Amino acid sequence: MINSSLKTLAQMLANKEISSVELTQTFLNRIDAYNPVINAYIALDHEKTLAQAKAADVRIAAGNATPLTGIPIAQKDIFCAEGWKTTCGSKMLENFIAPYDAHVITQFDHAGAVNLGKTNMDEFAMGSSNETSYFGGVKNPWDFTRVPGGSSGGSAAAVAARLCAAATGTDTGGSIRQPASLCGFTGLKPTYGVVSRYGMIAFASSLDQAGPMAKSAEDCALMMNVMAGFDERDSTSLNRDKEDYTRELYNSNPNKPLQGLRVGLPKEFFADGLDAGVATVIEDAIAEYKKLGAEIVEISLPNTGLSIPVYYVLAPAEASSNLSRYDGVRYGHRASEYTDLMDMYCKSRAEGFGAEVKRRILIGTYVLSAGYYDAYYLKAQQIRRLIAQDFEVAFKKCDVIMGPAAPSTAFKAGEKVDDPVAMYLQDIYTISTNLAGLPGMSVPAGFATSADGKPLPVGLQIIGNYFDEARMLNVAHQYQQVTDWHAQAPTLDKPEGNA
Numbered sequence: 001m002i003n004s005s006l007k008t009l010a011q012m013l014a015n016k017e018i019s020s021v022e023l024t025q026t027f028l029n030r031i032d033a034y035n036p037v038i039n040a041y042i043a044l045d046h047e048k049t050l051a052q053a054k055a056a057d058v059r060i061a062a063g064n065a066t067p068l069t070g071i072p073i074a075q076k077d078i079f080c081a082e083g084w085k086t087t088c089g090s091k092m093l094e095n096f097i098a099p100y101d102a103h104v105i106t107q108f109d110h111a112g113a114v115n116l117g118k119t120n121m122d123e124f125a126m127g128s129s130n131e132t133s134y135f136g137g138v139k140n141p142w143d144f145t146r147v148p149g150g151s152s153g154g155s156a157a158a159v160a161a162r163l164c165a166a167a168t169g170t171d172t173g174g175s176i177r178q179p180a181s182l183c184g185f186t187g188l189k190p191t192y193g194v195v196s197r198y199g200m201i202a203f204a205s206s207l208d209q210a211g212p213m214a215k216s217a218e219d220c221a222l223m224m225n226v227m228a229g230f231d232e233r234d235s236t237s238l239n240r241d242k243e244d245y246t247r248e249l250y251n252s253n254p255n256k257p258l259q260g261l262r263v264g265l266p267k268e269f270f271a272d273g274l275d276a277g278v279a280t281v282i283e284d285a286i287a288e289y290k291k292l293g294a295e296i297v298e299i300s301l302p303n304t305g306l307s308i309p310v311y312y313v314l315a316p317a318e319a320s321s322n323l324s325r326y327d328g329v330r331y332g333h334r335a336s337e338y339t340d341l342m343d344m345y346c347k348s349r350a351e352g353f354g355a356e357v358k359r360r361i362l363i364g365t366y367v368l369s370a371g372y373y374d375a376y377y378l379k380a381q382q383i384r385r386l387i388a389q390d391f392e393v394a395f396k397k398c399d400v401i402m403g404p405a406a407p408s409t410a411f412k413a414g415e416k417v418d419d420p421v422a423m424y425l426q427d428i429y430t431i432s433t434n435l436a437g438l439p440g441m442s443v444p445a446g447f448a449t450s451a452d453g454k455p456l457p458v459g460l461q462i463i464g465n466y467f468d469e470a471r472m473l474n475v476a477h478q479y480q481q482v483t484d485w486h487a488q489a490p491t492l493d494k495p496e497g498n499a
Contacts, residue, residue: 102199181459
């Protein structure tokens with residue numbers, strides 16, 4: 001049951017083979033058993049969760065169910081949920097109880113889904129390993145000595161360890177796709193503006209985007225049907241007709257389902273810095289796509305190498321503005337001792353923010369200062385335009401772009417924590433899509449063996465043109481019909497004291 005797809009679980013609920021309360025309790029029991037080790041969840045409230053499950057059972061019995069009614073979903077702790085502690089992985093918001101629901105939370109509530117709890121994350125979504133969380137790092141279920149990726153590491157670990165049926169995440173520079181690759185599941189970052197950011201605690205407003213994290217492309221499509229949609233409360237939300245993201249999944253030619261699909265391979269994605277084992281897995285996945293009828297086209301994204309320096313000018317600049325609201329006055333952490341207002345600001349922020357958040361605030365404030373705005377921030381915006389133009393040219397030659405989602409498999413906890421540049425390079429293949437506002441996803445493609453002999457998951461990245469999520473999901477789905485990498489799950493040892 002814990003390995004079942006969302007579609008299968010919905011059928012089981014509809015056929016009365018299981019109730020939502022029973023399904024939810026199954027996941028809560030696994031969370032109680034394994035979360036003390038994995039640390040995937042920050043906030044749990046069994047009473048609230050089971051109350052939602054009971055309401056879902058009533059709705060199913062009345063014949064008013066949607067495809068996700070009664071399905072237990074984990075929510076990244078960046079989404080405000082009324083009455084739930086919403087911390088964003090920071091001491092600054094350690095005791096903040098959200099007074100309202102984020103748009104994403106509202107959408108799942110309307111669908112009748114069950115909120116299992118709030119998942120751990122890098123502080124204010126700043127990180128690639130989930131080691132910057134005030135509540136401690138998350139362990140990768142495939143190897144507890146390794147990181148799950150970040151910033152959506154808690155959601156990633158919860159999906160991989162089967163501590164939820166599916167989860168939500170956010171992606172500012174790769175924070176859904178990189179952990180999806182490191183933990184071996186399917187994660188999608190939609191086109192910027194397709195999913196409302198209302199009630200999603202801001203890191204970098206022009207880059208942040210919410211998306212689904214689940215076992216398969218089909219599961220992600222079902223979640224997108226719930227998450228996507230216009231929201232007038234978010235000025236960046238796109239007013240588009242509602243889509244059915246499952247519409248292309250079931251109507252393909254059974255012999256050559258991807259006949260005529262042009263797959264672009266950027267030469268920059270296969271250059272120095274890519275782990276040899278990861279490269280082999282990606283090459284094998286591309287070979288499988290050829291069998292499905294796809295045509296392989298070599299393309300170039302010449303400004304890819306500039307995406308990280310551009311990102312680490314623009315994202316910290318936006319963060320320095322967004323995080324200025326945390327001053328100890330209205331909400332969030334306030335220092336217990338201070339002499340005057342300025343002293344309260346300084347001490348509250350010094351105590352409330354972690355080292356990585358402080359680093360990015362300082363960088364962002366610096367590049368926005370009068371003497372450096374033109375040299376850094378303005379120049380980065382100009383290069384951002386060039387990066388987007390690279391994709392415009394590429395999509396004239398191909399329908400989707402493929403390559404690795406991350407340059408390596410999951411690395412050891414603590415291995416890169418003292419080397420910010422090495423950590424930032426984890427997002428070398430994902431950041432450019434955020435800068436361009438394009439959709440991207442990671443799909444399980446196999447395993448590569450680590451230096452110490454451990455087989456670890458590898459994700460294939462699929463990048464589409466604007467609003468091309470339905471096609472991307474079908475491209476991933478057809479691959480998952482002929483492979484079973486997405487069905488692989490780690491074997492968890494039973495914690496001591498649990499039968």
